[in-house]
Amino acid sequence: MKAGNGLLMLLTKHLNKEFLKFLISGGINTLATYLMYLFLLLFYNYSLSYSVSYIAGIFLSYYLNSVFVFKEKISFRKFLKFPIVYLVQYIVNMLMLYVLVEYAQFNVQIVPLVAMIITVPITFILSKMIIKSK
Structure with a gap:
């Protein structure tokens, strides 16, 4: 039973370390894309501003997650699959943006943070x- 507990502790420690790194890289990515979103709001509506900053964030996220979080080599094949994750997130976030801005009257500057x-x-x-796929 001890060996099983040790394996569980090691697995939990490893996953927590990866998740912590994921949160750090996500923080960097969030800050960069949020600042871009705010800048773009000076020229465009919230939907276009969010879309452009979101796409830029996918590129930064793939790099940070591959190199910093999961310590994997950059792969063109994985990069092509990676946006699927963010397509799902994008659809959910845009729906939340629309509902929170248009119906709940949330401030357009904070809604992306709530959605994330x-x-x-x-x-x-x-x-x-x-x-991590092979």
Whole structure:
């Protein structure tokens, strides 16, 4: 039974370390894309501003997750699969943006932050599945 507990502890420690790195890289990515979103709001509506900053964030996220979080080599094949994770997240986030801005009258500057809180765990699991795949 002790060996099983030791394996469980090691697995939990490893997953927590990866998730912590994921949160750090996500924080960097969030800050970069949020600043881009705010800048773009000066020129465009919230939907276009969010879309452009979101696409830029996919590129940054793939790089940070591959190199920093999961310590995997950059792969063109995995990069092509990676946006699937964010397509799902994008659709959920855009729906939330629309509902929260148009119906709940939330401020367009904070709505993306609210939406991201909901999708982070799902994004971690799907990102890991793609980046760590063989």
